[in-house]
Amino acid sequence: MILEVVELSKLYPNSKGASKDSIRIESVMTDSRKEAKQSLFVPIVGESFDAHRFIGDAIKHGAVAAVWQKDIEVPALVPTDFPLFFVDDTTKALQDVADYYLKKVDPVIVGVTGSNGKTTTKDLVAAVLSTRFRTHKTAGNFNNHIGLPLTILSMDPETEACVLEMGMDRAGEISVLSNLAEPDHAIITNIGESHIENLGSREAIAKAKLEITEGLSRTGSLILDGDEPLLEHKKQEEGTISCGFGDDCDYQAVIESSSDNDTTFRVGASTYTLPMAGKHNVKNATFVIALAERLGLTKEQIQNGFGRIQMSAMRFEKHEGPEGSLIINDAYNASPTSMKAIIEVIKDLTSKTQKVLVLGDMFELGDQSEMLHRSVADAIDESISAVFTIGAHAKQISDAARAEYPDMETKHFEEKKALSHHVRSLLTADTVVLIKASRGMKLEELLTDLVD
Known part of the structure; x- marks a missing residue:
């Protein structure tokens, strides 16, 4: 600045x-x-x-x-x-100064929101756009009414593209951010259950996420999850680009092969390799392809950008544990949708056969909390070796897994130290451990015992 x-x-x-x-x-x-x-x-x-x-x-x-x-x-x-x-009001003044500075620098502005995947998508967008533009992006979780203006005000005056993550936990909050940033392009990654305690339903969450269009440029584009029925009514509107796996998506992704470390997929006539595992990450990459093509980037630039991604902390963060085990820290945040998605990734890993899930509470689910925690067990099958939980509600997951798979090792813990000691005793060269929960659970603290 x-x-x-x-x-x-x-x-x-x-x-x-x-x-x-x-x-x-x-x-x-x-x-x-x-x-x-x-x-x-x-x-x-x-x-x-x-x-x-x-x-x-x-x-x-x-x-x-x-x-x-x-x-x-x-x-x-x-x-x-x-x-x-x-x-x-000093908070409003912070936003006003950010608005002034943003207009002074005048970069291409990309707003990213969604219940899950917005940080990964933001990181992917920044990596790809940086192949052509001087690019600035939201750092960490600076995605609210204070963090977003601070992100803008930390921007270099020579910035050509600014990627802004927009978070919320209540209706009206993304409206403020969108009207401040006035994005040229907006991405809605998906509609999940995060903050359903405050908003009441997925329909209300979808409406809140769509507030990102309030400040959107008239000539800009709205890029959204084409597989989400709650966004179906937006797909035919001018300027909307749908991405996903369905036949009716403008950008349809078809996965060709995958490994523990990367996924090869096709969009139209072009094939890309993403240095990440997981079907959900392919969809995130498809949003980025749609945006990049809109901004005139080539296939080669897009692929080059995928190769240089720098993920934010605690997102599928890999650590080597005792005996050559693999510890995956994805404890930055969690919702039922994101927890199921990453369990699917763990199930597909081929480098390790002993797969251990360490799952904690997911917050802000309101009176649907028990049901939504229990639903996570739907993603668990015989390929999982053990399920360990901690927290007031996560016990629903291990209980449901035990009911479906009586021979699977399942246990609920009251204290992190006991949990980490038990998990450590199971580690071998053939073990992978996933750590996943909402931010407030601070499950990354388990790494002290699990990572040498």
Whole structure:
């Protein structure tokens, strides 16, 4: 990010200090404990905290200007020449500065949302577009009303393509993000059960995901899951591109072969190899192909991009365990749809025959939680050697697996330490362990015992 303080005075004329000076701003600071030279301090106000009181620390750690909620008194410790811009709401101000900067840089903007797969798809989009454009993407989980503007404001001024992941847990949230980003192209990966506790039904989730179209350019494209009945009504609309495995999809994927580490598939007359396992990842790649062709990339550029993907942490993250075992950490998040999908991947692995599932609670499923946890067992079959669960609701999975396959080793644990010790005792050179749960379960902590 590169702005000058004087540019902010155009957005916020109510100011004090050297607000009209050409002071260089290179970053945004929301955490006053971290060093951020030449930064704009944005003190976020939450339900139980107010960062305005840390203005002294912010200045000490590199802030050269700040936005300031106008009904809060400015401490005497703030130098008289320190630029302050007075606003009604600092979070809204953060979004406004991001909007200004995004329009100033003017990259191609791609918005990505969906119940599952949006982070993988975002990573794939960025990898492919980077073969032709200077590309910036959402880092980590910076995909909400604060994270998305911070992602934009961390963008290099020479950026040509910006890939923005858009998350939500309630209706109306993607609307805010879409209207801020105004994407040229939007992708909806799928409609699952995530956040059904807040939204009530998959139909309501689909409606919330479609909010991404509110800021979509009139000449842009909506790329969506063509196999999802809840999105069927959008498929015939102008500018919509459907992707999936069905015959009526605009971009139909046909898997030709797969291994533990890659999948070869065909779309139309072109064949691609994706360095990832899993049918769901092929669909994610198909979204990317549709987008890339729309932006004029060649088949060679697309394939080259697939080869350079850098996955976000805790997404099918492979670790070598004791005795040459394989530990797969996919504990970043989980829903019934994503948990079933990755179990299918584990079932298809050919390098290991002893397949152990370590599954934890999936959150925000509301009064459907027990039923949806139990449904995960539908993806389990005789190729799975053991199922171990932990959490208040995950016991439904191991119970259902035990009922269907009495000879399978299944057990529910109350503590992570006991769980990891038991799993470690089973590890051999022929064992693969999947770790999967919602973020709040922090199942990646098991790696301390399971990875040498």
